[in-house]
Amino acid sequence: MTNHWDNYHQRWQLLDAPLRPTAETVGIFDRELDLGNADVLLLGVTPELAVLGRSMLAIDQSATMISGVWAGDNASRKAMAGNWLSLPLEQASFDAVIGDGCLSAVDTKAARHTLFGEIARVLKPCRRAAIRVFARPETADDLQSIEALVLAGGVENFHALKWRIAMACTSDDGDFTVKVRTIRDTFDSMFPDREALAARTGWSMTSINTVDVYAGSDISYSFATLATLIDEASNRFGEVCVVPSGSYPLAERCPLLVLGSPRRL
Known part of the structure; x- marks a missing residue:
């Protein structure tokens, strides 16, 4: 870790x-x-x-x-x-x-x-x-809706996408936790081609690659x-x-x- x-x-x-x-x-x-x-x-x-x-x-x-x-x-x-x-x-x-x-x-x-x-x-x-x-919202977003919103140009920047994914992946118990490495793993599964995502959204690869700080992390966030x-x-x-x-x-x-x-x- x-x-x-x-x-x-x-x-x-x-x-x-x-x-x-x-x-x-x-x-x-x-x-x-x-x-x-x-x-x-x-x-x-x-x-x-x-x-x-x-x-x-x-x-x-x-x-x-x-x-x-x-x-x-x-x-x-x-x-x-x-x-x-x-x-x-x-x-x-x-x-x-x-x-x-x-x-x-x-x-x-x-x-x-x-x-x-x-x-x-x-x-x-x-x-x-x-x-x-x-x-996070009272009713958590589903990942398919987040993906559709990104592709429709409805997510303003990559950092907002990270938080949307994080909030969608939180536990439904009283802790509302998510392992930060899960945020990165989920993003990669949703958008495996980062260059295509950058071209579609106008987000820089530098911004998108900030998600890699979560790789292998041993901590959790709560939302x-x-x-x-x-x-x-x-x-x-x-x-x-x-x-x-x-x-x-x-x-x-x-x-x-x-x-x-x-x-x-």
Whole structure:
């Protein structure tokens, strides 16, 4: 097996929305949480979000992602390696917690519950968090419909196709997981001729070949439904609302989950 995140950072600059937030999305994070004077915890090292807040601490489990993606520490911004499910932080120590897709990077319902709990624990009273989520539809797409949509020109870019395939392949239990290598294997079975796909869609081979970072990976993602994520978040937050995250490919499945009134157990 390969180390997924050690390889992933090498393809980072090749990714686009919906896998990375747009400038519009960054502005929505800022607006919803009023981050101008906030001390912010960032789950992950998403560079687009690293500019937000008065100060920022970013935590990522992968030292390679930190060295490969993080813009670098300065007087007000720092990144460190750590486990999101057991944050090395004091209770009620941040004005805001933000993250991009971090709920899909943990692969079980239990892990999501723990992550929501840790976000609630480190937030100051009466402050809020915002996480951009990747939520599969209540009724999962079937692969034949996805293939037909691609061939009809209805999928805007290759990264949106990756997420459509991933969401179609998630388990139907409470975890909603998919092994990332399954995403690549399923794509290859649907579109065995990548050059023909590039010619049909106008997508670059460089973009299409980013799917190969999933080959042999030993991890899983989760793509829970939005209703599931709202229900799970409500166990740890008194206020949960859904805010559109902008206009980009598949944005309708990638809203912000804005969380307030944290409950500490």
